[in-house]
Amino acid sequence: MAHAIRVRVYDEDTGGRILKFCKPQANKRDKKRSKVTPKVDLDEDEEEDEEEELDNFYDTVNWDEFVLVDEYSEEKAASGELVSIGERLRSAEAETEEVSDVDPMDDPPAQADDDDEDDVGYPVEDVEDPDLDVSAWEVYGVHSDLLRALKHLGFSSPTEIQSKTLPQALSGRDIIGAAETGSGKTLAFGIPMLQHISKRREKWTAPTGLILTPTRELAIQVKDHLKAMSRFVRARVVAIVGGMSLPKQERLLNSQPDIIVATPGRLWDMVSTNDAYLNHLRSIKFLAIDEADRMLEPGHFKELKFIFKAVNETTLQPREGKRQTFVFSATLLKDMQLNPRKPSQKALKRNQGKPRPGSMEDLIERVSFQDKKPAYVDVTQSDATARTLVEARIDCLANEKDAYLYYFLVRYPGRTLVFVNSIDSIRRMLPMLRLLNVNVFGLHAQMEQRQRLKNVDRFRDTENAVLVASDVAARGLDIPRVDHVIHYQIPRSGDLYVHRSGRTARACQEGLAIMMVSPEERKLYYKMCEMLDKDISLFPVDLDLVGRLRPRVDLAREIDLKEHKMNKESHEKNWFKKNAEEMDIELDSDFMSSSDDEYGGKAPQTEKHQKQLVQSLKARLNQMLAKKIMGRGISARYLSSGLISDLAERLTDTSNTNAVIPTLLKESALETAKVKIASKHSR
Numbered sequence: 001m002a003h004a005i006r007v008r009v010y011d012e013d014t015g016g017r018i019l020k021f022c023k024p025q026a027n028k029r030d031k032k033r034s035k036v037t038p039k040v041d042l043d044e045d046e047e048e049d050e051e052e053e054l055d056n057f058y059d060t061v062n063w064d065e066f067v068l069v070d071e072y073s074e075e076k077a078a079s080g081e082l083v084s085i086g087e088r089l090r091s092a093e094a095e096t097e098e099v100s101d102v103d104p105m106d107d108p109p110a111q112a113d114d115d116d117e118d119d120v121g122y123p124v125e126d127v128e129d130p131d132l133d134v135s136a137w138e139v140y141g142v143h144s145d146l147l148r149a150l151k152h153l154g155f156s157s158p159t160e161i162q163s164k165t166l167p168q169a170l171s172g173r174d175i176i177g178a179a180e181t182g183s184g185k186t187l188a189f190g191i192p193m194l195q196h197i198s199k200r201r202e203k204w205t206a207p208t209g210l211i212l213t214p215t216r217e218l219a220i221q222v223k224d225h226l227k228a229m230s231r232f233v234r235a236r237v238v239a240i241v242g243g244m245s246l247p248k249q250e251r252l253l254n255s256q257p258d259i260i261v262a263t264p265g266r267l268w269d270m271v272s273t274n275d276a277y278l279n280h281l282r283s284i285k286f287l288a289i290d291e292a293d294r295m296l297e298p299g300h301f302k303e304l305k306f307i308f309k310a311v312n313e314t315t316l317q318p319r320e321g322k323r324q325t326f327v328f329s330a331t332l333l334k335d336m337q338l339n340p341r342k343p344s345q346k347a348l349k350r351n352q353g354k355p356r357p358g359s360m361e362d363l364i365e366r367v368s369f370q371d372k373k374p375a376y377v378d379v380t381q382s383d384a385t386a387r388t389l390v391e392a393r394i395d396c397l398a399n400e401k402d403a404y405l406y407y408f409l410v411r412y413p414g415r416t417l418v419f420v421n422s423i424d425s426i427r428r429m430l431p432m433l434r435l436l437n438v439n440v441f442g443l444h445a446q447m448e449q450r451q452r453l454k455n456v457d458r459f460r461d462t463e464n465a466v467l468v469a470s471d472v473a474a475r476g477l478d479i480p481r482v483d484h485v486i487h488y489q490i491p492r493s494g495d496l497y498v499h500r501s502g503r504t505a506r507a508c509q510e511g512l513a514i515m516m517v518s519p520e521e522r523k524l525y526y527k528m529c530e531m532l533d534k535d536i537s538l539f540p541v542d543l544d545l546v547g548r549l550r551p552r553v554d555l556a557r558e559i560d561l562k563e564h565k566m567n568k569e570s571h572e573k574n575w576f577k578k579n580a581e582e583m584d585i586e587l588d589s590d591f592m593s594s595s596d597d598e599y600g601g602k603a604p605q606t607e608k609h610q611k612q613l614v615q616s617l618k619a620r621l622n623q624m625l626a627k628k629i630m631g632r633g634i635s636a637r638y639l640s641s642g643l644i645s646d647l648a649e650r651l652t653d654t655s656n657t658n659a660v661i662p663t664l665l666k667e668s669a670l671e672t673a674k675v676k677i678a679s680k681h682s683r
């Protein structure tokens, strides 16, 4: 049930944007002001600030614990009548969908271009060039409607994995395919499905293809990619993923889709309770498993087994031909575990002669390929990373990683994806980086699905932005022009390193991956290098600049810790107050105004004092941030001292200067790493 924490403004027009908060202890004046606060009356700048503020909250707040201030009364709270914000948001979302969705039962089957109900996703960029020569695809017999789509997408010729698998796939073979990250595997299994649909003459109502992916974002991205490819084909592609409204996903499954892209958990939830959907699985002509090795990890395998069982009970008639199965990944059949778990003697004995449950052999046996020997196409390098990937490392102490990261972000602006090993790290880093004016977004599995998609979109659309993510973003996400991937901690396995790094250097573009290595991680790092069979060069770091930036980072951390502590205390007090009220106990006024000091005792510090302290620290940080940092040996006072002759021009040429360190010319981290690697090899 909701606590007595009150929300000041709730904007129903936009489906639940909560703009201001106040504590339950708010004094009378605050309460009065809250009543006169207009619902939404913000100018654009304010609105952006509010939105930013909202985002900060969004990741950490449990909306089921909040209620509307206008609706709150002690009586309603006692009788359990209050509706939480969480419930309101869920029903507002469902209602919006009700209104915007077309009921497929009343309409003819939707075509590729009329499914605006499917409103979330990542549109694929269109670069139509009327003169683009796509004849390289013709030798594979690719349908003319698909050739037109390839022209629109600017794909003049197939990538290596596409050219090696298409002839086999189009002639009906099952395929096990491995190719580096960002090499176009989606179309390697997507084109054969769309080709079949384009050539089909008779009317078809059951789905033709099923594509399984390990994450929701990847499913939506694959759906968008295939939608872009099917713009001239009457093919309907839908995504069935967890975290989206169930009624909407039911409508999608009822809308006679041609291709279903799904995460196994949600798909099995829906299919296992509905015979019509189960029949969908039995009639599919193509099954594709993307990121197959990830599918074997705990959390997916149980549902996968059920889905495979249903697919294997095929109802395809002989005239329709056999089912085709495609299994793809960048790290397929490569054992890259840093700490592999050994099976117990008992398990070994029990499974004698059978593949180990959860192993790739087990998966291959369970999908029951219809070909006795599927075509095996492996075009990966020995370490499975992309050929165009440049790798480097930064050595530093664990508690200095924030300062080094901040240094990298201000020194080398661009689109940077930072991977961390825990959700707690994301929750800690987001507010700190925001305090430092870094344009940062978060992504992890405990975030609301809509917020996850929104953050990926914002990162995708912003040239100079940072996404701090857990490994939900490691596989498959295809965000154009990610300049840098930073492994803030050493990934837990070699394949994760490959997939995380693969978010950059995609589609033949170059990209840089940097691993931050603390002394405690050295052992794991060496193991990783041994497994990948490579030696990763040090990335050059200007220690003087790190030193100058460190005080900002320390102060931001201090502010965040203090704010976090204040929020925690306020939450605890509310909890005590609520329970005391329920039990009719009067709380000591000292208790309500005191807080734990750093030594575990009670300090007579009021909330007001703490707030004031935080405000003054913030003001100090803002002063620091407003100051530009000069490079070594340069004084801001004597700009024309002659140390650097073109300094004045540099400072005035805004296109070429670094926002925080204007004396440095914009430099590319990728080029810096390449120079370092080249000099190492020439020695």
Ligand SMILES: Nc1ncnc2c1ncn2[C@@H]1O[C@H](COP(=O)(O)OP(=O)(O)OP(=O)(O)O)[C@@H](O)[C@H]1O
Residues within 6 Å of the ligand: 154, 155, 156, 157, 158, 159, 162, 179, 180, 181, 182, 183, 184, 185, 186, 187, 329, 330, 475, 476, 477, 478, 502, 506, 507
């Ligand atoms: N033939 C092609 N020519 C040019 N670009 C292509 C071609 N095929 C695909 N692409 C583009 O390459 C990018 C990577 O494709 P895709 O996401 O399918 O890679 P992937 O191999 O599945 O990567 P990952 O292993 O990370 O999932 C996409 O942006 C896609 O649009």
